[in-house]
Amino acid sequence: METMMKGEDSEEVEIDLEDSSDPDEYDNGDEPQTLWRAPPAMEEEENIHTSALVEISDTKPLINVRDPRGINDCLKVTFEDVIAEPVTVRSGDRVWIWSHALFEVSRVWIYRIVTVLLAIPVSIISGLLFAIFSCFHIWMVSPCIQCLSVGTRWLQSLWSIVLGIIVLPFCKSAGKCCAGFSVHLAKE
Structure with a gap:
């Protein structure tokens, strides 16, 4: 049996797909678990600043997925990829832990400092170069x-005629001649 109820304060929809032959299931006073809750209605004020054009914009940066095409997969380097101790030669546990921590912290923070210094100039230069190359390609x-x-x-028409009259029959006849040969490999 399907039951749908709508609350007054929030838009909540409850769908009970249980068998109606078990009426004693909720005797302890608990209500059935909500299986689906409708999202709150978007106010018109919230939609004023967001348009369909903004949602599909090419200039809107991807915050969560910054390498969607996997261009820099080779840079996924961890501590274990760089420093690995075999079982026979080991440093102390504290040295290993501190080395791991310092590697990660220095890798992250030096990258952040260098990107603060270089990201904006390199972005401007790259955008300028791609704009020039695109313009050159489109207009020249x-x-x-x-x-x-x-x-x-x-x-192009003459070349296709030459290929059809001279080259194609020659290749077909050479293929038929070579088709008669067979190679047998045998161990002696």
Whole structure:
């Protein structure tokens, strides 16, 4: 039996999918567990500042997933990847623990300091270079390739005819000649 109840203060929907043949299940006074709670309604004031254009923007940074394509998977380095002691040669436990802690702290904080110093200038230079290369490609390379393609359409047709008349029959006959050969390997 399915039961749906809506509370007055919060939008809560309860769906009971249990068998109705067991009426003594909730005799201890406990209410059934809420299986699904509807999200609170979004106020119009909250939607004023968020539009569909902002949600799909290319300039909105990814905060949680900063390497979605796995470009820098090779940089996933841990302490154990750099320093590893075999069973036969070991330092003291405290030395190992402190070395591990200092490695992690220095790796994280030096990276953060260097990124504070270099991230913004490198981002600006990279954006400038990609903008220049994109503009050059869009306005120079692509039109030149299209002009060459239009101007050499006759050459493309001629080349396909030459391939079809001369090269294709030669390759087919060479393939049929070579198909008659067989190689048998035997151990002696």
